[in-house]
Amino acid sequence: MLRRIMFFIHFFSGYYSINKTMWWQYVLVFLGAVLMDITPLPLPPAFTIMILLQITFGLSVWPVIVVGVIGSIVGRYILTLYIPVISDRIFIRAKNEDIRFLGNKLKTKGWKSQLFILFYTLLPLPSTPLFVAGGIAKMKPIYIIPAFFVGKFTSDSIAVFMGKFAAENTESLLLGMLSWKSIAGLLTGLFFLFMLVFIDWRSLLQEKKLRLKFNIWK
Secondary structure, three states, X not given: OHHHHHHHHXXXXXXXXXXXXXXXXXXXXXXXXXXXXXXXXXXXXXXHHHHHHHHHHOOOHHHHHHHHHHHHHHHHHHHHHHHHHHHHHHEOHHHHHHHHHHHHHHHHOOHHHHHHHHHHHHOOOOOHHHHHHHHHOOOXXXXXXXXXXXXXXXXXXXXXXXXXXXXXXXXXXXXXXXXXXXHHHHHHHHHHHHHHHHEOHHHHHHHOOOOEOOOOEO
């Protein structure tokens, strides 16, 4: 994986004159994005780390975006691998079956689910609930990652360029942008995780009735 990252860095270096002594700083971008997106907790979006490192080290924007998005995908993929094991240990069987039912619904919707995933990742919100649901439902990454990549690359590109512009023009604007986006993203991520865990999805999708179930823990 590290070799592939270095390939992308060297590819873009022909256009953006990346200093060879700075390769480790792009590795930090990759690792930062992985760490932000590997956890099931709704942390701030990975683009906050990308913006911080890009500004701190004066890195070329496009390599930061490419390496950061790759890191996000790796982190989310690892999340889908281990989250089913955790859910089996902390949730009762009925809750796990409920979330798997939701995941199966996403799979059967075809292009509609891809459109939903794309729209969701275009927003500056943590994608944690999306991958937690997909991981517990044991959805194959092919159902999530393609649309996630398109949306993530687009939204992170906009965010990083906005951060670069803000840092070059108004330091206070940069601080304000990071603060309200981080807080809003955290609260929204917690809200979606609450819905994912405590809503009875079978009742909602089959009977069109909204029910909350709090007795879900083992």
